[in-house]
Amino acid sequence: MSTDNGTVYLLQDDDDDGWETPVPADEVITNAVLAATDLTVEDVGDIEQYVDEETLRTVVNDGEPETFTVEGHPVTVSADGRVDVE
Numbered sequence: 001m002s003t004d005n006g007t008v009y010l011l012q013d014d015d016d017d018g019w020e021t022p023v024p025a026d027e028v029i030t031n032a033v034l035a036a037t038d039l040t041v042e043d044v045g046d047i048e049q050y051v052d053e054e055t056l057r058t059v060v061n062d063g064e065p066e067t068f069t070v071e072g073h074p075v076t077v078s079a080d081g082r083v084d085v086e
Contacts, residue, residue: 008056010081020081025056029083033070036085043071050075 009022026047033044051068056077059066063079076084 006053008053008060010077010083012081025053025077028081029070029075029077032083032085033073033075037071037073039071039073051077 008025010025010028011020012023012028013019014021029047029051030041030044033039034041047070050070051066055066055068058064059077059079065076065078067074067076069075070085074086076082078084
């Protein structure tokens with residue numbers, strides 16, 4: 001995970017060539033929530049209503065996972081870029 005120009009990025013595996021690609025954290029988190037639940041993009045909306053960028057930066061700097069709730073689903077973001085949704 002890294003930050004650049006105020007945006008927090010999570011490193012994600014690129015299945016095609018094995019490289020890790022930085023992807024905005026809000027995109028990664030939204031996609032993880034949508035894949036793990038029956039929620040739609042309209043249900044989820046803007047991830048910043050659930051967790052702010054400063055909290056995500058803390059994950060980057062301190063390495064401690066952060067858990068927050070998106071529409072009733074616990075979501076944990078880890079410094080290694082993993083996003084777990086229950």
